[in-house]
Amino acid sequence: MRAALITGTGEVELREFDDPTPTAGQAVVDIAYCGVCGTDVHAFQSGQPYNPAICGHEWSGTVSAVAGDVSHLGEGDRVVVAVPPACGTCTPCRAGHPATCTKVFRSVTGTDRNAPAHGGFAPRIGVAADRLVRTDPRLSDEDAAQVEPATVALHAVRKSGIRLGDCAVVQGAGPIGLTTLQWVKAAGAAEVIVVEPNDARRALAIELGATVVTTPTDVREVLNERTRGLGADIVYECVGRPDTIQSAVDLARRGGSMSLIGLADANAEINPSTWLVKEITVTSALAYTHEEFEIAMGVIADGRVRLAPMHSCTTNLDGLSDALADLGSGTTEQTKVLVNPNW
Ligand SMILES: [Zn+2]
Ligand SMILES: [Zn+2]
Incomplete structure (x- = not known):
């Protein structure tokens, strides 16, 4: 079978792998969407070597x-990939x-010894079968493939200490910002102001x-009003650029907080006196826990968090390279791109 690997700057390689068979503690999953x-x-974009196991982790x-020693799951069960308990x-x-x-x-970063040699x-x-969470029957396979990023946002909002009645700002309306918005509403925010340049x-x-x-x-004027x-x-x-970290703190009130979800991969310039004078509380979030996948799945299934509107197109393994280039172009029309590896 062919798996797509990101091998360098602007490079996707379709490499031949043997069909997987489950070793002890493992399950083999036929992937619907990634x-x-x-x-x-x-x-x-960076060409930095990322662990192959995490390129395609949704x-x-x-x-x-x-495998013979796996009893909590069996052939035919619909699942999403998660982290182990x-x-x-x-x-x-x-x-x-x-x-x-x-x-x-280690599971989040693809650095465990038994990490697969490719992603989804x-x-x-x-x-490892303990990384799989059963898909709620009310979810489509397309929705299920978006449970992982939705759980990233759930984890961050749970850590953020938001209170009923808060006025929240969400910077960035990509898939993470748009799910964060929905969790913040579910958590009881009175108002959610979303900042995003794309119409x-x-x-x-x-x-x-x-x-x-x-x-x-x-945004400043709107927020002041x-x-x-x-x-x-x-x-x-939820933007993940170095300059949006200080701008997030600038929008918070004195005594307010900032939740860092977007990952900026360069150093950021900040103004420490604003942080100190505002007595800002900062929380940050990476990934999630196993239990949070179950929580996310339930709230998505009952319709309080909607993922389908974010799914903007589906491509196949041969289209992955173009999809990555488009998503990184800064002018993309896409929100969440799903890959159907069987198409
Ligand atoms: Zn442990
Ligand atoms: Zn992700």
């Missing part, structure tokens, strides 16, 4: 085989910090429940 993530675009599918035996777990379990971290841009994959994405933010949308140029000059209680940074 979403293209911002990290895949970063890998494609997938849904159906179990086609399990905390292991209970690593140093952080034994110190009482299962939320920062080393086994989970492939028709089949063999992974189509602003329209999508309104469709998905933003109170008001604005551009980076006009809505908060009598006070600023936001909480600002979610």
Whole structure:
């Protein structure tokens, strides 16, 4: 079978792999869809070696085989890829910090010894069965492939300490910003102001429940109007550029907070005196826990968080390279691109 690997700047290689068979503790999944993530675009643009296992880490599918020692899943089960539950035996777990379990971290970063040699841009994959979460029957395979990025946003919002009635700002209306917006609403924000330069994405933010949308140029004025000059209680940074970190703090009120979700891959210039004078609280979030996939799945299935409006096109393995180039162009019309590896 062929799997697509991101091998350098602007390079996608379709490489031949043996069909996977499950080794101890593993399941083989026939992949239905794999979403293209911002990290895949970063890998494609930077040419930095990313672990092959994490290029294509947002997938849904159906179990086609399990090892003899796997009992909680079987052939025919629909699943999404997640991280395993905390292991209970690593140093952080034994110190009482299962939320920062080393086994989970290795799974997120693709650095565990048994990480697959490719990601979900492939028709089949063999992974540790404890990484799989059963798909809620109410979700389509397309929605299921978006559960992973939705869980990233859920984790960040849970960590952010948002309170019922808060005025929140979300910077960036890409897939992460648009799901963050929906979790923030579900968490009880009174108002959510979304900042986004792209017209189509602003329209999508309104469709998905933003109170008001604005551009980076006009946000200060809009925010002043809505908060009598006070600023936001909480600002979610979902753009992932160095310059949007200080701008997030600038929009928060004194005593407010900033939640860092977008990953900027260069150093950022900040103004420490604003941070100190505002007594800003900063939370940051990487990935998620196993349990949060179950939580996300339930809320998506009952319709409070909608993923289908973000799915803007589907391509195949041969179209991945063009999709990555387009998503990184800065002028893309796409929001979430899914890859169907069987097409
Ligand atoms: Zn991702
Ligand atoms: Zn652990």
